[in-house]
Amino acid sequence: MNKSDTKVVANDGMSQARERIEALRRQLRQADYDYYVKSMPTLSDFEYDALMRELQQLEKEHPECFDADSPTMRVGSDLSTGFRQEAHHYPMLSLGNTYSEAEVQDFFNRTAKLLHDDFEIVCELKFDGTSISLTYEHGRLVKALTRGDGQKGDNVTANVRTIRSIPLQLPDGPWPDFFEMRGEVLMPWEVFELLNREREEQEEALFANPRNAASGTLKQLNPKVVASRKLDAYLYYLLGDKLPSDGHYENMQAARSWGFHVSDAMRKCRTLDEVMDFIHYWDTARRNLPFATDGIVLKVNSLRQQEELGYTAKSPRWAIAYKFQAERACTCLRSVSFQVGRQGTVTPVANLDPVQLSGTVVKRATLHNADFMKQLDLHLGDMVYVEKGGEIIPKIVGVDLDARINRPIEKIVFVDVCPECGTPLVREDGEAAWYCPNMDACPPQIEGRIEHFVSRKAMAIEGIGEEIVHLLCSKGMLHDISDIYRLKADELALLEGLGMKSAEKLMQSIAASRGVPYERVLFALGIRYVGETTAKKLAEAFPTIDALMDASLEQLSAVDEIGERIARSVVEWFSDAAHLAIVEALRAEGLQMASNAEKVLRGDVFAGMGIVISGVFNHHTRDEYKAMIEAYGGKNVASVSAKTSFILAGENMGPSKLEKAQALGVRIVDEETFLSMLPSEQANEQPSEQANEQPSEELQPTQPTQPKQAVQASEQPVMGSLFDGFE
């Protein structure tokens, strides 16, 4: 083969790769569109992931094929983006609002009077998120601006590019060469609830509603965080010189055909009755939507007529927003409880006479914090207004002062000592929340920390939930997190409601947690402000706990995304002798205290064994199982051979592995059996009598614990925690 032949072959290979890359991008774009815009998935997650991985690999091998619009770029980059302010090509106006049907009628009549001609009104949902303006040039998204002050907005293009329902590149046209698409970025309820649950676990400020969560997320400096938050977007208005039609409705149908996420909930109406029907229908039906809406927008359909009607200083005369009444009830305030969270935050919760609200009975509602309570000037027996509005958590929004007349009243004041341990409360500068500083002896803080330690995302110790933690603490068997490793099966089995079987299972789960990686141990320690992501960042920057303990405020703050607040909290935590003692106790118990730590050998049950891991697991991740195998002397091997000792098989084990295992007669071990192979020091002792009486696998507490309480919601995120048992 001469030189030129080589080049031909190389070029050939390159063009093949390019073709494949293009094909994969097309396929993934289509799949994104089917999933995020049409809500009709055409690929399984598995197929999608496989194509994405292939594309990522090919793009890595062929940097010359780089394309910023590639589906692989949707995951966001870690680069921080400060926001540049840029002028809007067309100003972003707001809409006139009304809560009254009479004013909708006025709008309709006024429009008829001003136009002297037939007209159509397009009714559509008013999405409750944050508005966005997208500029497309030659079918490519080139810019995304927030509303800002209406004249100029923040350039949030890098963040918007991670939203999968927003097309980066339009499929074939015909679309105008230049146009702007206006719409609303939303956080679906499901994503919002999950996000707040995660934040609650961290006692981080909760987002009051999906709107705040969406706008907060869009203003995140790290597009990777934005990508992880799973925002969605609906587009509702097209602007440009060469639009397909004079009709807004028709333009939106065209935009849908170009790949934009345009709602089906749109109706062209000719009469006021039709408009009202639409409003009444969606006032109820919106409760079944997966995202928040706060009203109906009415727009004159013809763009020519829109122009004719023109604008006031702030808003168009051709459109109006009818806002739904927030669902509100009035009930009597019986008392206020003060709930102490894991980090000591004290949240006031109103206890109410049960009242029906949006189909559920509400007995408690948040009062947010001391400042809010003071603003309301609450008194016992007050008639208070409760709203659910855009939030999932009821909140007190006001007091009926008239109902207070001629009644003896007692003012409610915020506590100044911890309701659980009596320690005087403190508040940090600039923070709304008061907290109990007695972190080492305040019972709900101790229990909260233990609950956090064993939780799924931390040490994933199964069979020890809120009730069991409460029971063990009240019996004096747990004082801090390290005591978990000193629990004994026979002692546990003696507890009322626990049998030997449950106790042994718990012991196995505790033993297995020794394999949990360092970054999750760090998260599990419950250091204030150190959530899952921060723990990962810290573990990357300080690969051993000793390095982290020794780190100065400056060294910590120098780490990407670790601000001074977190750095200070870490330094403070490690400067407490009691915490150092806990770390040492955990280290002695064999917990992972370093990334890629030299493996601490816990035992030899798997000594000399080669074990294959295959399938999907319920109790632990693959990495954890790998760590467990290594901690007990075994080796995790990749492929099945005659030498394989056994296969640890989860669900959906690969068919080829299964076939091979059967052919070679290799034993298949399921998750539960594997966990039962791990020694727990007490597991072999005699079961107690109680164990025989209580064969139940469920761990039953002797006494119910306090329901988890306290909630929060307001315009600004504030501290608090959600509680179940609301209804």
Ligand code: IVH
């Ligand atoms: S049209 C000039 N349509 O409501 C008219 N706005 O003040 C531009 N919104 O924050 C707005 N759903 O982001 C329009 N279907 C819809 C909408 C909608 C939500 C938001 C918009 C703005 C506010 C109006």
